[in-house]
Amino acid sequence: MYRPTLSIQSLPAWAHLNDVSFHNVKVINTKGKGYGVVSDEDLNLTNETNDASALIAVPHDLVLNAAAVEEYAKEDKGFRLLLDAIGHRSTRADVLLFLLVQMVLGSRPSHANVGLSNPWTEYLKFLPETVLVPTLWTEEERLLLRGTSLEAAVNAKISALDAEFDLVREKSSDIIAWNDMLWMEGVPVSFTDWIRLDALYRSRCLELPRSGESMVPCIDMINHAATPSAYYDENTKDEVVLLPRPGVGISKDDEITISYGDAKSAAEMLFSYGFIDPASSAESLVLPLNPFPDDPLAKAKLVAFGEAPKIHVARQGREEKEKEESGNSSTPNKKGPVGWTSPFAHLMCVNEEDGLEFRVLQQTDGARQLRVFWQEEDVTDRTGDFEALIRTHPLAAVLSLRVVTVVQGALQAQLERLASSTVPDAAAAAGDPAVQQRREDCVRTATVLREIETKILEDAIEGLEGEKNALLADKNVVAYLGLTEAAESGLAGDEASNEPDDFS
Numbered sequence: 001m002y003r004p005t006l007s008i009q010s011l012p013a014w015a016h017l018n019d020v021s022f023h024n025v026k027v028i029n030t031k032g033k034g035y036g037v038v039s040d041e042d043l044n045l046t047n048e049t050n051d052a053s054a055l056i057a058v059p060h061d062l063v064l065n066a067a068a069v070e071e072y073a074k075e076d077k078g079f080r081l082l083l084d085a086i087g088h089r090s091t092r093a094d095v096l097l098f099l100l101v102q103m104v105l106g107s108r109p110s111h112a113n114v115g116l117s118n119p120w121t122e123y124l125k126f127l128p129e130t131v132l133v134p135t136l137w138t139e140e141e142r143l144l145l146r147g148t149s150l151e152a153a154v155n156a157k158i159s160a161l162d163a164e165f166d167l168v169r170e171k172s173s174d175i176i177a178w179n180d181m182l183w184m185e186g187v188p189v190s191f192t193d194w195i196r197l198d199a200l201y202r203s204r205c206l207e208l209p210r211s212g213e214s215m216v217p218c219i220d221m222i223n224h225a226a227t228p229s230a231y232y233d234e235n236t237k238d239e240v241v242l243l244p245r246p247g248v249g250i251s252k253d254d255e256i257t258i259s260y261g262d263a264k265s266a267a268e269m270l271f272s273y274g275f276i277d278p279a280s281s282a283e284s285l286v287l288p289l290n291p292f293p294d295d296p297l298a299k300a301k302l303v304a305f306g307e308a309p310k311i312h313v314a315r316q317g318r319e320e321k322e323k324e325e326s327g328n329s330s331t332p333n334k335k336g337p338v339g340w341t342s343p344f345a346h347l348m349c350v351n352e353e354d355g356l357e358f359r360v361l362q363q364t365d366g367a368r369q370l371r372v373f374w375q376e377e378d379v380t381d382r383t384g385d386f387e388a389l390i391r392t393h394p395l396a397a398v399l400s401l402r403v404v405t406v407v408q409g410a411l412q413a414q415l416e417r418l419a420s421s422t423v424p425d426a427a428a429a430a431g432d433p434a435v436q437q438r439r440e441d442c443v444r445t446a447t448v449l450r451e452i453e454t455k456i457l458e459d460a461i462e463g464l465e466g467e468k469n470a471l472l473a474d475k476n477v478v479a480y481l482g483l484t485e486a487a488e489s490g491l492a493g494d495e496a497s498n499e500p501d502d503f504s
């Protein structure tokens with residue numbers, strides 16, 4: 001839909017009207033990062049920060065979260081109907097609905113017969129038209145993610161957004177005033193509008209110490225840096241304040257930055273914010289894990305496990321590694337090993353002959369319930385704990401070898417997919433310079449992600465090779481494989497008669 005915009009030069013006027021105070025800082029257009037906040041003068045900072053040193057202060061009533069949406073619904077009966085029909089599922093869902101209404105009000109206020117304007121109606125007009133998060137990449141641009149951990153995640157997110165948008169359309173169409181407002185008047189709201197609102201929310205929401213997950217106008221103009229100069233907090237007046245970090249020097253024209261978190265992986269940063277900062281992203285990735293296609297228990301295992309099966313891969317921190325080795329290594333650039341976890345892989349690799357059993361129990365009310373048994377013990381509530389459960393099995397090492405082989409195979413397949421899909425040349429995008437620039441940004445970011453994930457996968461596979469070799473040397477495994485080999489060579493003897501050579 002058509003979306004009016006406001007120049008960032010008008011932000012001070014909006015801030016003044018809405019009691020947001022800026023002290024010696026201003027919002028400007030930065031190079032390559034959209035808007036950002038810079039210092040207007042050299043700041044003489046002490047090691048103490050308090051309210052007097054706040055660079056930006058935002059009144060509590062501008063903070064947008066589930067509680068604020070609820071307050072808004074008390075004043076606007078029309079919105080109450082909409083919120084009760086669609087909202088109350090999560091903070092995000094309520095805020096997105098509110099933003100949708102504000103976006104529509106902002107684009108055709110004269111026609112509005114429902115919905116009350118609010119400071120956010122105008123503030124939305126300052127926000128960027130697009131965010132480079134992959135849900136807003138074109139289908140062609142998303143091919144750049146082939147083989148990365150984001151390939152499946154972005155497709156799943158787009159499907160989820162599609163289902164969510166259908167629900168919003170269906171429920172709001174039942175309310176005549178909203179049906180007219182959202183879907184009939186002028187250019188109706190589109191799926192792209194919905195994806196854009198989701199992207200704005202994801203890339204701009206903050207975790208406030210008291211108010212929780214919230215959007216805060218103006219504070220959301222601050223960019224990220226690995227070594228930030230500021231942080232946000234809530235003060236005794238319930239304002240959200242931007243404070244300089246103690247001991248950090250800020251000169252005139254310096255950009256003021258905060259940290260968006262250092263525990264997020266490169267994929268998570270790209271997914272949520274549309275950029276990757278290798279200096280502050282965690283070296284980790286998450287991949288989906290599919291059960292064996294020929295496992296007759298696959299469905300029961302999935303139901304009993306209760307969540308989407310995954311493999312988490314993460315480089316262990318240097319300190320962790322040093323602690324583990326209890327040595328005092330002084331090779332600062334040496335990276336720690338890459339470890340993995342996958343609770344489902346352990347469940348996936350055990351079968352009836354190992355002691356796994358599924359039973360369907362009829363309850364007194366007639367309902368049927370799937371129960372999981374391991375070695376005769378009911379472990380229905382511990383399906384995520386099979387790594388520990390198999391440790392006491394006489395063939396524990398054999399079962400572990402299966403798991404390690406499965407995980408290594410999945411990571412190897414991912415690495416091959418990553419290596420086999422090349423990144424097309426950005427110059428291939430012809431025409432409009434803005435489209436060309438955007439394509440270059442997507443190619444650059446996807447290339448960074450691909451390099452980071454390739455290295456993590458290679459190191460994880462190498463680590464798994466070590467684990468596999470250690471397990472192959474285990475005496476129980478040697479004995480088990482010896483028996484299996486003997487059985488198979490007996491079988492091979494029978495099968496040998498089927499070899500084409502024998503017919504010759």
Ligand SMILES: C[S@@+](CC[C@H](N)C(=O)[O-])C[C@H]1O[C@@H](n2cnc3c(N)ncnc32)[C@H](O)[C@@H]1O
Nearest residue numbers: 033034035203204220221222223224273274275
């Ligand atoms: C909370 S907003 C910050 C203000 C934003 N730059 C704007 O124009 O409104 C977060 C977005 O800013 C951009 N951004 C923030 N830090 C960045 C960085 N270090 N490098 C590149 N882009 C960054 C990304 O587009 C991100 O989604």
